Amino acid sequence: MCAMARPRKPLLSRDLIVGTAGALVDAEGLAALSTRRLAAELGVSGPSLYNHFRTKDEILDAVADAVSAKIDLSMFEETDGRDWRTALHDWAVSYRAALADHPHIVPVLAQGPGRRPAGLRVADAVFGAMVRAGWPAAQATSIGALMRYFVTGSALGSFARGFVDDETAYDPADYPHLGQAHLLAEHRQKVDERAFETGLRALLDGLLVQHEAQVRRAGTPDGSASDSSANAER
Known part of the structure; x- marks a missing residue:
């Protein structure tokens, strides 16, 4: 039986989305964050983000909370x-x-x-x-x-x-x-x-x-x- 090939890109997850969004905000500021830009950074389609977050504001909340957790x-x-x-x-x-x-x-x-x-x-x-x-x-x-x-x-x-x-x-x-x-x-x-x-x-x-x-x-x-x-x- 052949082993299943590993995906070329990491599976999309809340943690990956938050980490990528946080890095984008750190580098370029809040204005740089949009769902379209974030999807491009992750190499996915925009709608796929909505399987994890309903809105951009929810993503920002999660980024902010990740900082609070530190x-x-x-x-x-x-x-x-x-x-x-x-x-x-x-x-x-x-x-x-x-x-x-x-x-x-x-x-x-x-x-x-x-x-x-x-x-x-x-x-x-x-x-x-x-x-x-x-x-x-x-x-x-x-x-x-x-x-x-x-x-x-x-x-x-x-x-x-x-x-x-x-x-x-x-x-x-x-x-x-x-x-x-x-x-x-x-x-x-x-x-x-x-x-x-x-x-x-x-x-x-x-x-x-x-x-x-x-x-x-x-x-x-x-x-x-x-x-x-x-x-x-x-």
Whole structure:
């Protein structure tokens, strides 16, 4: 009996479609993705994509969720041992790193998780960890939102890249304090990472002050909020 010949091209699958779409978005941006272009990249007919996804938006959702799945959530596990502030810090660093690797998909992620499983796991992990740390539910929700605003905002653009590397571009007569601004682009990664870390620490220090006040109001050693104090925060 003759063995069946292997197909010349990989069988079309959701993972293959998402991986190819993600690579296309990474290389050329969101505007480059269309079902026609994606089908051409995969070497298939356009309608064959609809056996796996109904619309281009569903494909984009899946690409965004694949990025969310790269975010480390281990620090929020009950057995991990990190305090809530350290956990938030380490998670935010991992979150930003995932977005920095795929900056063109950030506008999709910034819209929120919707029905995306990995995105929902991220939201669930953050909320659950904050509630366990003694934050009232409403405050835990606000912290999750705040962190998303901060991290996605930091990934949407580069402060340093916003300045040209031409030392003649910023006349000291007009901009007396921008004499070194042309050097920022050259040190973009260092400048942007330092800015992110500065902002993150300031944000977390502010939350720590609020949390300590919450603990005092709750009057419990571990900071677990009583029903009355939790309701007062809503």
